[in-house]
Amino acid sequence: MTEQMSMVGALNAALRAELEADEKVVLSGLDIGELGGVFRVTDRLAKDFGTHRVITSPLGEAGIVGSAVGMALAGYRPVVEIQFDGFVFPAMNQLVTQLAKYRHRSDGRLSLPVVVRIPVGGGIGAVEHHSESPEAYFAHTPGLRVLCPSTPAEAYALLRAAIRSQDPVVFLEPKKSYWAKGEVDTAAGAADPVELDRARVVRPGRHLTIATYGALVPTALKAAAGLATDGTDGPGGPGGPGGGIEAEVIDLRTLAPLDHVTVVESVRRTGRLVVAHEASQSGGIGAELAARVQADAFYDLEAPVQRVTGHDTPYPPSRLEHDWLPNLDRLLDACDVALAF
Amino acid sequence: MSRSRTATHADAARPTDRLLSCLDTTGHLHTEPELPAGVAPLDLKQALLQMTLARRLDTEAVALQRQGELGLWPSLLGQEAAQVGAASALGVRDVVFPTYREHAVAGCRGIDPVDLLGLFRGTTMGGWDPAATGVQLYTLVIGAHTLHGVGYAMGVVRDGDVGHGDPERDRAVIVFLGDGALSEGETNEAFVWAAAMDLPVVFFCQNNQWAISAPFSTQSRVPAAQRAAGFGFPGVRVDGNDVIACHAVTAKAVARAHAGGGPTLIEAVTYRRNPHTTSDDDGRYRHAAENDHWTALDPISRLRSHLEGLGALDDEWLEELAAAERTLGARVRRGCRELPPPPPDQPFLHTLTAMTPELARQREAHLAFVAGADGIDGADRSEERS
Ligand SMILES: Cc1ncc(C[n+]2csc(CCOP(=O)(O)OP(=O)(O)O)c2C)c(N)n1
16 A cells, blocks of 8 residues: 655654554654644644643653653653754753663663654755754764654654664654655555664665765765766766766665664775765764774775765854755765765 | 842742733723832833834734745734833843844844844844844744853852942843743753842743643643742733833832842733744634734733823824834835845854864865856756756
8 A cells, every 4th residue: 555645744654553553652742732743743643642642742852852761661652752953952861861871771671662753954944953963963872773764655664663663763854855755655564673773775886885864865866867877078988987877875764873784885896985964074974984984895995985964064044055055066076076086 | 148038038929820910901001009100110102112113023024934035933923012011121231131032122122123034034043243232142942041041140240230229230131931931941940040049130931822832731830920939039920911011020120130139030921923933823723712812902002092092192103103114114125135145154154263174174165166056067067967
């Protein structure tokens, strides 16, 4: 039973499926009830499952995440919503010092099956604190699993698996992809939570690997398509840079634990890696991947790893975001640099 | 110090349920024992002017958002009395810590209305000089600024700028917050600190009944003003659509702060008549009847009928008011479109005081990219390849 739906629709369907499947699943967050959340991800769920399962919480992110920790300790499976990326920070203490550490502190006796959903990323013309990419903070914290789907189908499968996972999951939803439609198989059942830790090769290729996630996956696919059909008058001559390039595109999907194995295997074949993310460069996911690849595939590398990222500045006013965000041109430029070696 | 502490506790014990008001819904002035007339005189025509101009700005901004000129606008419709009442009670040296909806406060403090638009148009992250205006930048993260107000007040106390009885010298901080902000941990920490240190802070909560779709009852089971007692400082409930009462309670609280008497929490009971922002759909969570109820309590028509009753509004003045509105409208519409787009490297210039070598490298690369991307090369290339 595959259906065309947006990522918002897919997330809504995933929440609905898990609310139906397990009465211990409880949703909480700002405005998620009657309003259906500011992005309507929880549309109609309060109506259909009741306000005891779909809770419009008081304002307060520490409260939202901290109470989820407690609910999970009491045997529930809370799925909580943070309204926007920039507003997760009041909850940072609960996320970093509590949610992430409980399993470890209890010698594995206790698990906290909590999902913290956060709309992330820019490109939607929003005001400050509504376009940020905080993933590295979470990926840096041992004990948290960090996921970021790129398509409606991925969103559906990953969110269902995340809710079933015994580990806490920070589930990042790229806002820019919220309204893009795609096929979703809602009859598929929930993915095995183990699947959570795997990156996905979305387009195979042999000359170059582009690794990215979330809203940049479609851009990477466009870049790969462009490289494949581009003229053959590039600096490398026919078959070389600038012509008939087969780029492999990897959707990382999981930022913690980072599936560097899939990337390393790919780089062993292609010899070149370009990593792209919206988050600022220093200390980002790209830095981690570059380190892993040079450690594990040093002799296979034909070129230094290239990073296409946000800059090391605060997210700019929206009138500047178009050029500030990694886009197709910047990605292609980085591919050219990697291919020119 | 100990004297003011005693005063704080005694005041905190007062019942805080009663809604203080001076001007009824028909514009009739009545006596309010807690707010004797003459204690805090307010220039009523000036207040009407400020409220009317704030509403005009709001109307224009909503329209500009609809035309795609602003990404977002948080409307203040219905909250003009609370804001003008509070702002008009401040001395020039008092400092404002606003949320993102204090457009009328900004107006009273002389901030150019066009400067308020940049944040929502996406040309700036601020828009005005906080040091020059005594108004800090808008804060989008709910409750974060309550602690900034506390810290600023600690500075005021350290500077010895309280308790002189000299309006040229004494200073206070006013922190604006919404009813939703009462639930954030940081706001509650701010209350604790302000109380523990007897700080010259006025927390001015505009209880507009809604935090996006969450009604006040989701944030609090008691009137907001009652919260203050638990922290050990006085709380006052005031009719937020009554500019005279809002002015008077704020003047009292500011005077108390100036004198070293410590913090006050004011709950101005009002209503947000428009959706939360231009992105919100309030039809999903509230009934139009509620809006009608509050429209009948409109703060501007209330003051206007009062002044009309006094015969204080002659035609000449009303024409001046209308002209001021028209001028503001034209200025806002033109000014919004003319707000200068930031230079592409603006974020790099102000990330740190000095550009680090790495940031300088990123800036160079970015500028080169932008120059190329905006030129023929980049555009062609992505067209052709995608
Ligand atoms: C920390 C944080 N969480 C969530 C939000 C999203 N948000 C913006 S305004 C708002 C409601 C605020 O309500 P209230 O404090 O009553 O102020 P009002 O907007 O009604 O003036 C929310 C939840 C935010 N800005 N900051």
